[in-house]
Amino acid sequence: MSVILCTAGYDHTIRFWEALSGICSRTIQHPDSQVNRLCITPDKRFLAAAGHNNVKLYDIKSTNPNPVMTFEGHTNNITGVAFHCEGKWMVTSSEDGTVKVWDTRTGSLQRNYVHKIPVNDVVIHPNQGELISGDRAGIVRVWDLGESVCTHQLIPEDDVAVHSVSVASDGSLLCAGNKKGNVYIWRMIQDAELTRIIPICTFQAHKDYLTRVLLSPDVKHLATCSADHTAKVWNLDPDYPPAKAAAEAVAKAKAKGIALPETKKPATSDQTNGNSAANEKSQVLNLFNIVDRPSTPAEPQPPFPAQPDGPPMNPATGTPFLETTLANHQRWVWDCAFSADSAYLVTVSSDHYARLWELASGQIIRQYSGHHRGAVCVALNDYSEPR
Numbered sequence: 001m002s003v004i005l006c007t008a009g010y011d012h013t014i015r016f017w018e019a020l021s022g023i024c025s026r027t028i029q030h031p032d033s034q035v036n037r038l039c040i041t042p043d044k045r046f047l048a049a050a051g052h053n054n055v056k057l058y059d060i061k062s063t064n065p066n067p068v069m070t071f072e073g074h075t076n077n078i079t080g081v082a083f084h085c086e087g088k089w090m091v092t093s094s095e096d097g098t099v100k101v102w103d104t105r106t107g108s109l110q111r112n113y114v115h116k117i118p119v120n121d122v123v124i125h126p127n128q129g130e131l132i133s134g135d136r137a138g139i140v141r142v143w144d145l146g147e148s149v150c151t152h153q154l155i156p157e158d159d160v161a162v163h164s165v166s167v168a169s170d171g172s173l174l175c176a177g178n179k180k181g182n183v184y185i186w187r188m189i190q191d192a193e194l195t196r197i198i199p200i201c202t203f204q205a206h207k208d209y210l211t212r213v214l215l216s217p218d219v220k221h222l223a224t225c226s227a228d229h230t231a232k233v234w235n236l237d238p239d240y241p242p243a244k245a246a247a248e249a250v251a252k253a254k255a256k257g258i259a260l261p262e263t264k265k266p267a268t269s270d271q272t273n274g275n276s277a278a279n280e281k282s283q284v285l286n287l288f289n290i291v292d293r294p295s296t297p298a299e300p301q302p303p304f305p306a307q308p309d310g311p312p313m314n315p316a317t318g319t320p321f322l323e324t325t326l327a328n329h330q331r332w333v334w335d336c337a338f339s340a341d342s343a344y345l346v347t348v349s350s351d352h353y354a355r356l357w358e359l360a361s362g363q364i365i366r367q368y369s370g371h372h373r374g375a376v377c378v379a380l381n382d383y384s385e386p387r
Contacts, residue, residue, distance in 0.1 A: 008035035093122035134162030181206035200310035243312035350374035
């Protein structure tokens, strides 16, 4: 069980796969509803399956088909789920407009943060003290668990739904993707006890709905999934050979006094709307103190010019360098998961298939066939040690 790979979707089943052979080793029925998201605990003991209005926790090493715990409390589709690094608590987001924190040992609700609008995704900062969520109004919020307040509200495009958020494993970057296919990247800087969030890059990754953004474990790649039937992998590494070659060409041209053609502007819509962020208010319910507290209004956000400390940008496209386009799915690509070494990516699609890709070649290594309706979520844990 060194590699745990599972997929689920609209056929009400969760499937465990032998990653290398492509054989389905176990199937769990999920009769309550479709499964929207999957997440494996860092110690590989449990799998969380987020459905319509509850999360079921399954014992991965047991043959028991029934959940060992069910988390009840959401009133609409659950859209995101993530675990504390030691598995002590779990966070969920939902279309009911809330982000909830649960004690995984008792099943009790610990925190309830209110967006007042459907929430599409939530992740845990690696410092384990902050949550980041994105909602249908286009707001990305950062929640401080210690103080139980919203410390940042970012609105990259006013009233354009944020479908997915991702935070780097080292806490250095925050990414968000929206329904127009645009990606926004911020630098996260820890100053004393405060986190500063600085916009460094924006670009259009897809011309259709963006369903998932995901930073790789080594923070050198960014995967994006879309309704356009593709997933793309973008390079964030300044040492990427095409990026180094482009930088050297620019340096040589400047040294010779050659006028360079203007870099293509990224094809995104409105930039940042700071006034909306400043006026937007959200209520935070701290269940330990049973009090409502207003969130802190965010500072107005500056626009998104490409920054020197941002990812290398391709001067021909105005985007980060595109490593590969994974184009063999026949319908929407909903979700993806990187391998621990950042060399492979698993994708799932409405075409019923999951696929394992080798990123260096862009080739399909394995195809996982068994779902008889759309596969919309995937979880992979092939780490040799608990994260």
